[in-house]
Amino acid sequence: MKNSGPNEKGLLRIENANKSFGGVHAVRDVSFEVQEGVIQALIGPNGAGKTTLFNLITGVFPLDTGHIIFNDQDTGDKKIFNLVSMGIARTFQNVELFTGMTVLENVLVGLHVRTKCGFLGAIARLPNVQREEKEAREKAMHWLDFVGLAHAANNKAGDLAFGWQRSVEIARALASEPRLMLLDEPAAGLNANETGQLGDLMRQIRDLGVTLLLVEHDMSLTMEIADRIVVLDQGAKLSEGTPREVQADEKVIAAYLGA
Amino acid sequence: MVFTLFAAVIICTGAALEGDYYHEQLLTFIGIFTLLAVGLNMLMGYAGQISLGHAAFYGIGAYTTGALTVHLQWSPWASLPCALIMAGVIAYIVGKPTLKLSGYYLGMGTLGFGMIMHVLFREWTTITGGPNGLVGIPSLSLWGLDLSTGRNYLYVVWGCVLLTFFICDRLVNSRVGRALRAIHYSEQAASAVGVDTAKAKLQVFVFSAVVAALAGFLYAHMVMFISPGTFTFLASVKLVAMVVIGGMASIWGALLGATFLTLLPEHLSVFADYEMIIYGGILMGVMIFLPQGLTRGVLDIYEKFRAKRKGTVED
Ligand SMILES: Nc1ncnc2c1ncn2[C@@H]1O[C@H](COP(=O)(O)OP(=O)(O)O)[C@@H](O)[C@H]1O
Ligand SMILES: [Mg+2]
Numbered sequence: 355m356k357n358s359g360p361n362e363k364g365l366l367r368i369e370n371a372n373k374s375f376g377g378v379h380a381v382r383d384v385s386f387e388v389q390e391g392v393i394q395a396l397i398g399p400n401g402a403g404k405t406t407l408f409n410l411i412t413g414v415f416p417l418d419t420g421h422i423i424f425n426d427q428d429t430g431d432k433k434i435f436n437l438v439s440m441g442i443a444r445t446f447q448n449v450e451l452f453t454g455m456t457v458l459e460n461v462l463v464g465l466h467v468r469t470k471c472g473f474l475g476a477i478a479r480l481p482n483v484q485r486e487e488k489e490a491r492e493k494a495m496h497w498l499d500f501v502g503l504a505h506a507a508n509n510k511a512g513d514l515a516f517g518w519q520r521s522v523e524i525a526r527a528l529a530s531e532p533r534l535m536l537l538d539e540p541a542a543g544l545n546a547n548e549t550g551q552l553g554d555l556m557r558q559i560r561d562l563g564v565t566l567l568l569v570e571h572d573m574s575l576t577m578e579i580a581d582r583i584v585v586l587d588q589g590a591k592l593s594e595g596t597p598r599e600v601q602a603d604e605k606v607i608a609a610y611l612g613a
Numbered sequence: 614m615v616f617t618l619f620a621a622v623i624i625c626t627g628a629a630l631e632g633d634y635y636h637e638q639l640l641t642f643i644g645i646f647t648l649l650a651v652g653l654n655m656l657m658g659y660a661g662q663i664s665l666g667h668a669a670f671y672g673i674g675a676y677t678t679g680a681l682t683v684h685l686q687w688s689p690w691a692s693l694p695c696a697l698i699m700a701g702v703i704a705y706i707v708g709k710p711t712l713k714l715s716g717y718y719l720g721m722g723t724l725g726f727g728m729i730m731h732v733l734f735r736e737w738t739t740i741t742g743g744p745n746g747l748v749g750i751p752s753l754s755l756w757g758l759d760l761s762t763g764r765n766y767l768y769v770v771w772g773c774v775l776l777t778f779f780i781c782d783r784l785v786n787s788r789v790g791r792a793l794r795a796i797h798y799s800e801q802a803a804s805a806v807g808v809d810t811a812k813a814k815l816q817v818f819v820f821s822a823v824v825a826a827l828a829g830f831l832y833a834h835m836v837m838f839i840s841p842g843t844f845t846f847l848a849s850v851k852l853v854a855m856v857v858i859g860g861m862a863s864i865w866g867a868l869l870g871a872t873f874l875t876l877l878p879e880h881l882s883v884f885a886d887y888e889m890i891i892y893g894g895i896l897m898g899v900m901i902f903l904p905q906g907l908t909r910g911v912l913d914i915y916e917k918f919r920a921k922r923k924g925t926v927e928d
Contacts, residue, residue: 412805438807450802452795462788463795467807469788473816476787477780487787530807 363426365390365565366411366534371420373406380406382589383420388534388582393556393566395576398586399609404569405447407586408536411567412444413437424534439467441533445523445540447569453512457503457522460511461494464529468493497525501555517548524555528564535559537568541575553579577601585609616779623771627764637763641835643875644770645828650855650867651777652824657856658863659785660817661797662712663720666727667852670822672734672844673700674829679747679839680740689753689834700826701819708818713811719818727849734841746840753834761834770831774868777824781864784820793817847889854892 364387373381381403388394396404410417411424413434422429429437443464452460469490471483498504501521506514511522520540527535537556541549553575560566570576576583577597585593585606593603600606630637653667674696681692711722734741741747752761753769760769784790792813795803804810833839851874859870878885 414805433809434804435807435809438805444805446802446805450799450805452798452802454798455791455794459791459794463791463803463808464806466788466792471788473784473789473820476784476789479783479787483787490788526806 364388365425366567367421367423368407368411369421369423371407371410371422372418373403373410373415374418379589381410384586384589384591385420386584386591386594388565388567390533390565391560391563392581393560393568393579395580395583396567396569396586397571397573397576397583398592401588402586403589404586405538406589408444408538408569411536412442435467438530438532441531442536443527443530443532443534444536445520445527445538447538447542449516449519449523451511451519451522451526453510455511456508457498457511457514458491458494458507460522461497461525461529462490464497464526465490465493467530494525494529497528498522500528500558501525502551517544520544520548520552521555524559528559532564534565534567537566537570539569539571541570541572549575616775616782619778620775623768623775627767627771630767631764634763637767639875639879641763641767641770643872644767644774645832645835646852646855646871646875647774647868648770648777648828648831649825649852650859650871651774651781651864652821652828653852654856654859654864654867655781655784655793655824656817656821657853658866659790659797660793660814662814662818663853664723664818664821664849665720665846665853666723666725666730666849667821667825668844668846668848669723669727669730670700670704670825671829671832671848671852672730672839672841673703673822674826675833675839675844676734676741676747676829677826678830679750679833682751683747683749684740689751689830690755693830696826696830697823700822700829704819704822705815708815712814712818719814723849724846727846731841731845734844741841744841746838748838750833750837750839752837766835770835773827773831777827778864785864789813789816847892850889850892854895858895 366388368387369385371381371384372379384403384407396407398404409415411422411429413429413432413436417430424437424440424442427440429440432440452463455463469486471486475483495504495507498507501524503518503521503525506518511519514522520543524537524540540556541552544552549572556566556568556579568576568580580597583595583597583600584591585600585603587609592609593600593606595603626640627637630640649667649671653664656662656664677696677699678689678692681687681695682689707722707726708719711718735744737743752759753766754760758765760766785794792803792808795806795808796810796813800810832843855870855874856867857870858873859866859868878888
């Protein structure tokens with residue numbers, strides 16, 4: 355959401371990324387860029403390495419070789435929480451909420467990197483801490499409102515219907531004020547109606563100036579919403595281009611039809 | 614406010630017990646165990662990390678103040694900060710490597726640490742007095758006021774409990790407390806939203822160790838004699854049982870658990886013989902049937918029951 359002028363180079367640049375788990379070469383020499391302000395999709399069959407790539411971008415584990423550059427900074431030596439404060443947020447393929455906490459509290463945890471109060475500050479609870487807490491709650495409510503869940507703020511997150519849990523996760527990610535948001539199969543488990551709403555929500559998020567990189571299996575949603583698509587297969591990049599280009603690519607057709 | 618009410622209850626109880634030495638002392642012990650339980654609860658109940666060696670920090674608090682006051686004739690008020698800092702620093706050293714990893718490494722680490730400390734208390738005779746214990750620890754007094762009488766000491770201990778409750782309550786309802794609870798529910802997600810999970814866990818571990826050392830300090834200057842038998846693995850398990858019974862993630866539950874497990878052996882003499890088995894049984898039962906602890910578990914059942922009666926189902 356912070357715009358620091360145009361980047362000629364991509365906001366996110368993956369350069370010759372490699373990652374193996376034992377004998378499994380999950381990501382092979384993948385390179386691509388994500389331009390600021392777009393919705394970009396990452397597609398490919400199960401096991402293609404999409405989630406692994408997300409984990410590499412968010413710093414869950416290090417690259418074997420290659421570079422990931424975000425906002426002109428190499429992310430190789432950064433801790434996860436550094437990357438979050440630099441502006442990378444994510445959601446998980448299997449929704450990961452703090453189930454026993456309220457919906458509002460979940461989003462407040464999303465504000466962690468944008469707030470400061472530490473151990474002693476929490477105990478002393480001086481006026482600046484109180485002010486920060488109040489503002490944090492307002493912001494969290496704003497994001498809940500944004501995803502249409504303000505009415506459920508005080509419900510336990512684990513008690514919500516699945517589709518709503520997805521929205522809480524998105525609100526929580528937005529709360530960290532990202533510049534780049536990674537969504538791992540956000541439409542999985544949603545019905546047609548919810549999927550449509552999700553598409554609208556993603557456009558609204560992009561209109562806030564947040565760049566989106568999503569993994570998605572729902573092809574009609576992907577083709578409709580994505581400005582650009584990268585196709586992975588067995589860890590390697592198979593194709594890249596606009597939805598139209600990718601759909602017409604022989605290699606992609608072959609991979610998807612299993613030929 | 615609930616804390617004012619709590620303070621009033623303590624003062625009235627203290628006044629009502631005037632002269633009843635046995636009950637004054639019992640209540641003081643309950644206070645000391647409540648301190649231990651509420652500190653450990655911050656670690657277990659909120660952050661979801663288990664310590665199986667918490668009696669060691671209790672012992673570090675007691676032995677630090679004991680050694681400084683007995684061997685070096687320090688004033689207890691000078692040894693108090695040393696006892697707290699000692700426990701904090703040691704907790705930091707133990708926690709730093711183990712808390713980087715998620716899972717049960719802290720449990721394993723603290724288990725071993727507790728055993729080592731127990732051996733140290735028993736064998737480092739020049740400092741600790743060895744198996745015979747350390748004798749001659751002074752009682753507390755402040756500006757000429759003798760704090761060692763039954764009622765005064767009860768007030769001192771419960772004053773500390775109240776203060777610790779207050780601090781824990783503020784911590785829990787803050788950015789820090791939310792991060793800790795988040796770690797409990799999903800360490801992966803907590804770290805993905807930018808919580809420095811290793812740091813948060815280490816902080817709360819150090820905090821719980823410092824509270825345990827405060828309890829150790831109060832214990833040492835109450836009984837004026839300490840021996841290794843108080844700070845054993847069994848004592849650590851008993852503390853875990855208090856937290857679990859009291860309902861994890863509930864400050865007042867710690868009070869309940871500590872009270873229950875302090876009174877039980879008093880009123881049930883067979884208890885002493887089967888202590889270990891009973892604690893083990895309680896722990897297993899609660900973990901299997903009510904993983905959130907007794908108070909929370911009962912509350913959950915009640916909420917479910919009420920929701921069913923109202924027929925309200927989300928969405
Ligand atoms: N943490 C891990 N440890 C071991 N193997 C993994 C791990 N994460 C992913 N893999 C393996 O990497 C490959 C790619 O998986 P993944 O990235 O989840 O694929 P996708 O998200 O495209 O379905 C799979 O073979 C998977 O088993
Ligand atoms: Mg995946």
